[in-house]
Amino acid sequence: MVDLLGNLALGFGEVITPTNLLYCFLGCLIGTLIGVLPGIGPLASIALLLPITFSLEPTGALIMLAGIYYGAQYGGSTTAILVNLPGEASAVVTCIDGHQMALKGRAGPALAIAAIGSFIAGTVVTLLIATVAAPLxxxxxRFGPADYASLMIFGLIGAVVLASGSVMxxxxxxxxxxxLGIIGxxxxxxxxxxxxxxxxxxxxxxxVALAVGLFGVGEIVRNLEHSDSRSVISSKIGRLMPTRRDMRTALPAIARGTALGSFLGILPGGGATLSAFASYALEKRVARDPSRFGSGAIEGVAGPEAANNAGAQASFIPMLTLGIPANAVMALMIGALTVQGIQPGPRVLQAEPLLVWGLIVSMWVGNLMLLIINLPLIGLWVRLLKVPYRLLFPAILVFCAVGAFxxxxxxxxxxxxxxxxILGYFFIKVGAEPAPLILGFVLGPLLEENVRRALVFSRGDPIVFIEEPISAGFLAAAAILLILVALPSLRRQRQEAFREE
Amino acid sequence: MNLRVRNRQNFLFGAFLLFLGVAGIVFARDLTMGNAFRMGPGYLPNVLSGCIALFGLGFLASAFWTDGEEWGRTAWSGLLFVVGAVVVFGLIVKWAGLALTIVVSVLLSSFAATDRRWREIVPFAIGLAIACVLIFGTIFNLHLPIWPKW
Amino acid sequence: MKLTRRDLILAIGAASLAAGTPAVAADWPSEPITILVGYPAGGANDLVARTLIEGLSERLGTSVVVENRTGAAGVVAGDAAARAEPDGYTLYMISSAQTLAPSIRDVSFDPKAFEPIMLGAAGNYLLLTRKDLGASSVEELVAMAKDDPGALSYASSGIGAGPHLTGELFKSKTGTDILHVPYRGDTPVLTDLLAGRVDMGFVAVAPSKQYVENGDLIALAVSGNERVDTFPDVPTVEEAAGLDAFNMGAWWGLVAPPGTPQDIVDKVTAAAEETLATDKVQSTFTGLGFRPGGMKGEEFGAFISTEVDKFAGIVEEANISVE
Known part of the structure; x- marks a missing residue:
């Protein structure tokens, strides 16, 4: 405990220098900007900034790159909520209820709760990294291919819960x-x-092409069905900040989302994305009235936003403790450190305590900065919605096209x-929601890769999926989930059948 | 028996799925199947396409005995101009550059709005082009083509 | 003199024709230069290119930028480079993967056709095993594999990637049967080696260095024909297993599209050579676990040709097929 406090103090000392604070702020600002714009993701911008960081001192460089990374998670939710444009897989879930909230004149609370949820999650994960990174x-x-495969199956069954319309x-x-995920x-x-x-x-x-097309472009065409739509939102814009009741509903969701994100984010691969989806599915499961989901439930924004920020930050854990990147952005950071002569891995904590603890503390400082940057911006963003739709939609469209390019x-x-x-508009017209498709697209390749790898290892014996305890656990959970999903609709059908008799 | 499409949504979705599933099987015919324990590259494509085709048949059938919701308007002109603006963006951006392309796309897409006002949209398009050039070309320095190449 | 309309059109035509011919080397470069990289940012290919651009741009007096044109295991960028305007404003970071590609799949470009500039860097693979496998030398490993054919498994960073071919060459030269498990890149390979799920694998030096130093993974041999500075005690595969001609590794070099004027190529080559010689670039490459290159011009071109033929030979010998 004393160690921890000492280490955190060490980190604070490193971060609270004017230069490092500036790098942190710059990183957060750039991150927010690229998050708001669809297309340029954190990966591309970190790659572009990489040569610049070669000449910085390592701590400052890393603090800035990290700021871009989690800043982008904050910014991504803004476009998702306001104009239904997911720039990354994790923002897809935020679109579902966040954009509905915006349509109902509650863009302010949606944006605020996303920022608050992300901040709380960021704080918890920072503490987690500081305390239990190694055991995690x-x-x-311990996660082998069979375990991943079963986790993906569990996730896909959970995807069905995402739908607010027809389960089939x-x-x-x-x-x-x-x-679609098989292509390639x-x-x-x-x-x-x-x-x-x-x-x-x-x-x-x-x-980006898939998500922006299905969500963004499809939504624009739908809005153009009615020639009288003068702005995105029909109702008046209400208050900017969440009410006390909003907070009471959202806080438990944030707590659950943080827990899910911290755990799943550590897993290499689709961890961070999966955690946002998983959080949404969980919130809908535990909600007293699941029917509110899909039409602007605040938990549907709070939980996934907390989860994706927790996931994004938790992916630093394997990088710092093992030198293993959990995703492409982390791989780039390892590249940046290697060029600086620092090899992230088991020994980096002893060799470079200032760097590691500085980075950890900077994450919390960065999250605080993001909250400070984002809360005042909410008023500005919400005012954007008052722009007549005849001007707003060509602008969104251009951002989609530039982003894809x-x-x-x-x-x-x-x-x-x-x-x-075109497909997105078609899906809207036939009442099929795109979020489950996106989840299938993201998880499918990982599922196939891991199932087949597990079978290669077991020389074709499927028993591995039950033999491995983690895998067996997920499969059991998937089975239970399947029953839970199927039961209500079965019951409904039976009721209908009785009624007809 | 009265065979009439009562659920247009399910009918169209079913037709789409059936088409996708059959296409999926046809275009995977050159890939080795393998079996469930030794999957070849063609295993999952075929299984998935088969399932999708079956779903398609199911939705098609259900279109005849369930009632769909009201279809509402179809925004054909919206679809044409919005999607058209994106396609035109792709066609010309490499030689016309970002600035001009944005202006063209904004103007083209605004044909989809019945309440467009040229006096408003033209300066807006130019302003947006300037903003995008600044953001993507200057701040992020993405090395996109900005000006026309003649 | 009376200018007819026809004269005018002719004059304009001639002027635009003149403008259309490739830039004359004298005023080259007057525009930014793009280096095409076929892999995502942060990969070895990208890092080599990005390490060089600063020095290149200083010496050539124009900005030099990296463009990551990813896709199809580097084929998309190779294709784009082969068809690019040979005016010196597009260069290409070619690598061993492109000389290997023609022998395993249909490739639309010929790696031998590019105008060679300079080899940037090269690196070998380490033959790694999980720490509790129990083989302390290549001989013991081979004995283990022969004892129970098909029981051992080796990981590679992908089908048809360098480490896969290296693994297959190892199998065919030692007459062993080892199960191949393909991954997506080095990272998951290392993860599963560390977790002990896969027994061995060929992995680049830089990402695996710390685990070997730490004792979490065991390096039995180096895949090149020379030992590496990082691990002077680790023998080469040739030494350890008594094999001849076992020289596998990855390299990255700068080339220009086919038909680029020789004087432009010479200018870039001179700038690249000076850049490579700087301490900063040398230490960056060494830090990444690479050997700085230096081979240039015709020598580099001949090297590319021999690599293409070498890989074709291995693919045939080891009977590897993709598509």
Missing amino acids: TVLAL KAIAMVFVGLL IDVNSGYMRYTFGYPPLADGIGF TINNSTFDIYMTALFG
């Missing part, structure tokens, strides 16, 4: 997402699948955005 990493290492349509959409080079065999000999498809469909500097992603825009 050991846990993450949601399941069908998960399958469509899984199929197969990791296990190296074969090209569904690429039609066209190289840009070899890496699969771009996430900046991913690979290729026009191919722009055409894909257009294609998915």
Whole structure:
């Protein structure tokens, strides 16, 4: 305990220098900006800034890069809530209820609760990193391919809960997402699948093109059905800050989201994304009235936002303790450190205590800065919604197109955005929600890769999925979830059947 | 028996799924199937496509015995101009540059709004182009084509 | 003199024709130069390119930027580079993966056709095993594999990637049967080696260095024909297993699109050579676990050709097939 306080004090001493505070602030600001804009993600901007950081001293460089990374998580929720544009997989869930809140004139509370939830989650995870990073990493290492596969199955069944409409349509959409996720080079065999000999498809469909098209473009066309829609929101913009009742509903959701995010974020791969989806599914499960979800439930914003920020920050844990990056951004950070002559890994804590503790403390300081940056901005963002829709939608559209273009500097992603825009509108018209599709798209490739790897290891014996305790646990949980999902609709059908008799 | 599409949503969704599923199977025909324990690259594509096609049949069938919600308007002109603006953006951005492309796309897409006012949208398009050039070209320095190449 | 309209059109035509010809080397460079990188930011390929751009831009007097044109395991960028305007404003960071690609899948460009500039950096793989496998030398490992064919497993960073070919070459040269488990990149390979789920694998020196120093993984050999500075005690595979011609590794180098004027190529080469020689670049590469390159011009071109043929030979010998 004394150690911990001493270490934190050491970190504070390192962060509270004017230069490091400036780097932290700059990182948060850039992060917020790129989060708000669809397309340029944290990965691209960190890559662009990388050469600049070579000439900074390592702590400042790392603090700034980290600020960009979690700043982008904050910013991403803004566009999701205001204009239904998810720039990253984790913001997809925020679109569902966040945008509904905005439509009902509650954009202010939605944005505020997203910022508050992220801040609370950031604070908790900072403490977690400071105290139990090492044991948590050991846990993450124990996750084998069978365990991942079962976790993904659990996640996909949970995806069905995401739907507020037809359960059958949601399941069908998960399958469509899984199929779209297959496009590209197969990791296990190296074969090209569904690429039609066209190289840009070899890496699969771009996430931004898919999400921005389905959500953003589709939503724009829907709004244009009514020629009289003069602004996004029909009702008056209410108060900016959440009410006391909002807070009471949101706080437990934030706590649960933080817990989920801290755990799942440590897992390499889809951890951070999965945690946002999982949090949404959980909130809908525990809610007294699940029918509010999909039409502006504040827990549906608070939980996932806390979860994705917790997940984003928890992904620093395996990097700091093992030198293993949990995602591409972390890999880039390791690259940045290596160039500075620091090799992240088991020994970095002893070798570079100032750097590690400075980084940890900077995360909390950064989260505080983000809260301070974002809360006053809410008034400004909300005013954006008062811009007449006839001007707002061309602007959103342009940001979609530029965003898709900046991913690979290729026009191919722009055409894909257009294609998915048509599909997005089609899905809205036929009453099929896109969120389950996105989850299937994100988890599908991971699921297949891990199932097949598990079977390679077991030489084709499927018993591994039950033999491994973690895997068995997830499969059991998935089965229970399936029953829970199926029961209400079964009961309803039976009731209907009786009624007809 | 009265065979009439009562649920347009399910009918169209079902048709889409059936088409996707069949296409998925057709285009996966060159991939090795393997089996559930030794999956080849074609295993999952075929299984998924099959499931999707079955879902499609189910929704198609249900369209004849369930009632759908009211369909409402279809925003054909919205679809045309919004999607068209995105496609045109892709077609011209490489040689026309970001600035001009944005102006063209904004003007084109605003055909989708019935309440457009040219006096308002033209300066708005130019302002947006300037803002995007500043954000993407200067602040992030993404090395996008900004000005036309003649 | 009376200018007819026809004269005017002709004159304009001639002027635009003149403007359309590739830039004359004398006034080159007058625009920013783009280096195409076929892999995402932060990868080895990208780091090598980004380490060089600062010095290049200083010496050439124009900004030099990296463009990550990812896709299809580097094929998208290679294709773009092969078809780029040969005016010196597009350069390409080629790597061993592109010389290997033609022998395992249909590739739309010929790696031998580029105008060679300079080899930037190179690195070998370490033959790593999990720490509790119980083999303390390559000989013991081979004996173990022969004892129970198919029981051992090796990880690679992907089908058709360098480590996969290295693993297959190892199997065919030692006559062993080891199960191949492909991953997506080095990171998950290291994770599963550390967790002990996979027995061995060939991994680049830089990311695995700390685990070997720490004792979490055991380095049995180096895949090149020379030992590496980082681990002078680790023998090469050739030494340890008595194999001949076992020289595998990755390298990254700068080339220009086919047909780029020689004087422009020479200018870049001179700038690249000076950049590479700076302490900063040397220490960055060493820090990343790479050997700084230096081979240039025709020598580098000949090297690319031999690499293409070498990989084709291995693929045939080890009977690897993708598509």
